[in-house]
Amino acid sequence: MKIKSSCGFGLVAAALCCVSVNASAHEITTASNQAVMASFDIIETSIVTDHGHAIFRTRVRADAGKVTPQATGKFEGSEVYAYVWPTTLNSWDVGFERxxxxxxxxxxxxxxxxxxxxxxxxxxxxHPHWVVLSEDNACPGGLKVRDIPEGTKPRLPETWPGAPILIDSPEYKTELTGDAVEVHIPLEKIGAIATASFDGVTAGLRVNANLHTPLLCVANVYKVASGNLSLPGKVVPGK
Structure with a gap:
């Protein structure tokens, strides 16, 4: 199924569409928006530490994970749907250069x-990924997964999948049930998470049809939890 962003293209447009929000000192809650498909209509985003894990959780209006991209049969031009937690972590914290x-x-x-x-x-x-995003006006959403320049050998995580972008493919417990998306990450993998801030986004990405840089663009933004990508969420310390 092809989905168009209710907020138009670009993070700025998305932010302006999603203005009814309660960015508390902990989780981010926002009013539902009937113009956004239920699977991508964020109503709450949080990160909690509990029993040695950081639990990333997003609740949507309904049917988390039900909607997926239509297969095209080829890599170039293909689509990616994503539930995303932008954070203030440094790229060094998850295995990349600073x-x-x-x-x-x-x-x-x-x-x-x-x-x-x-x-x-x-x-x-x-499935989960760590990605590093950077601005690029060539992308409809204004952001891309950062490309690795040809001929360079940057610091990369052990579970880097080999794509020429800053992406990691760790195996973390990931569940999509009912209205919730949840990922459990051992704290030793992201020790700096306790002091991090975060936001929540639902988005569609697209592989460049010509396989040139930027290789993977943010193409559609369906909803931003805070309304303005200000990363107001704070990690809730648990046990």
Whole structure:
């Protein structure tokens, strides 16, 4: 199913569409928006630490993970749907070089290609990634997953899937049930998370049809939890 953003293209347009929000000192809650498909209509986003894990959680109006991109049969031009938590983490905290851009956890589905670590398969399921986002006006949404310049050898996580972009493919417990998307990450993997701020986004990304840089663009923004991508959420300390 093809989905058009109710907020138009671009993060600024998305922010202006989603203005009824309660950005508390902890989770971010926002009013539902009937113009956004229920699967992508964020109503609450949080990160909680509990029993040695950081639990990233987003609630939508209904049917988390029900809507997925239509397969095209080829990599170039294919689509990715994502539930995203942009954070204030440094790219070094998740295995990349320092100060590379916006570090985000993304739970994604893309039926036309695999990007699991070590050559594994993941095109048939929702799965998590760390990505580093940076601005690029060539992308409809104004952001891309940062490209790795040809001929460079930057610091990369062990579970980097081999794509020429700043992406990691760790195996974290990921669940989509009812209205919730939830990822459990061992704290030793992201020790700086306790002091991080965050936001919540639902988005569609697209692989460049010519396979040139930018390779993976944010193409549609369906909803921004805070309304303005200000990352007002704070991690709730647990046990």
């Amino acid at each position: 100060d590379q851009g916006i570090v985000a956890l993304a739970v994604t589905f893309h039926p036309d290609f695999d990007d699991a670590a070590y050559g594994g398969k993941n095109r048939d399921r929702w």
